[in-house]
Amino acid sequence: MRKRRAAAGVFIVGLATVVTPTEAAWADEPVLHRVTYTVTADQPTDVGVYYRDVDPPSWADYSHNPYLYSPKAEVPLGPGTPWVLDVMLADPDRWAMVAVSQNRPQEERTLHCQLTVDGIVVDTADGSHGALCSLRSW
Template identity: 50%
Template sequence: MSLVLGTAVATADDQPLPPGPPLHHVQYTVFAETPFRNSEIYYRAVDPPNWADYSHNPYEFSPNVEADVGPNQMWTMDVMLANPDQWAMVTAGSLDSPKRPNFHCVIAVDGNVVVTNEGPKGALCSIRNW
């Protein structure tokens, strides 16, 4: 029987990462007063590293989905953001449709509603004044 003993060597990969900024639970909600199919919704999914990266390609940080919404059919999305005061944003619209479903958007951060908005053909909710 043989026994092999060795000394463990720590590498940079073994070191814990320094903690990042605390993340906040952000919930986006969109609905309309009358049913509307395929509404265009954009929302901020992640914090951009800086304004330059965001302005170079905002769609990299803002996914687009199409969703059916109505008074009893809400679209919601939960994301985690380090700086929601800077980056939390959701917008919904009816594009070129002549319909006016009166969209509503809501942003809640850590369980508290912080902004709402509405509009006949679209709505934009953002904590930051863009």
């Protein structure tokens, strides 16, 4: 009887060991937040839009090469023609950012950016030549 109980105990401990790492791996997964970048213009114009679509591994990695983590899109904007991008970030307070600037700054246009996290507008900005939306002071 003791051998059966001991064997059953070893089986249960072994089963717990098999289940626990899987549960721990799920617990280590970061919670991702839906970040929506929206850029508009009051008149037709071509713009460059820098945005962050991934969380850099560390501040050191980001500061070593910020353009690696900040792609640029060249897009035409105009009334009724916004640029909208949804991304998933683990730490939007630190990394969410969209910046827009005119390709021809001599043109007077009003550019607007909006930053939304999990459906809540957290920052907006307007500018005649560019605009920056971010939760962090860059």
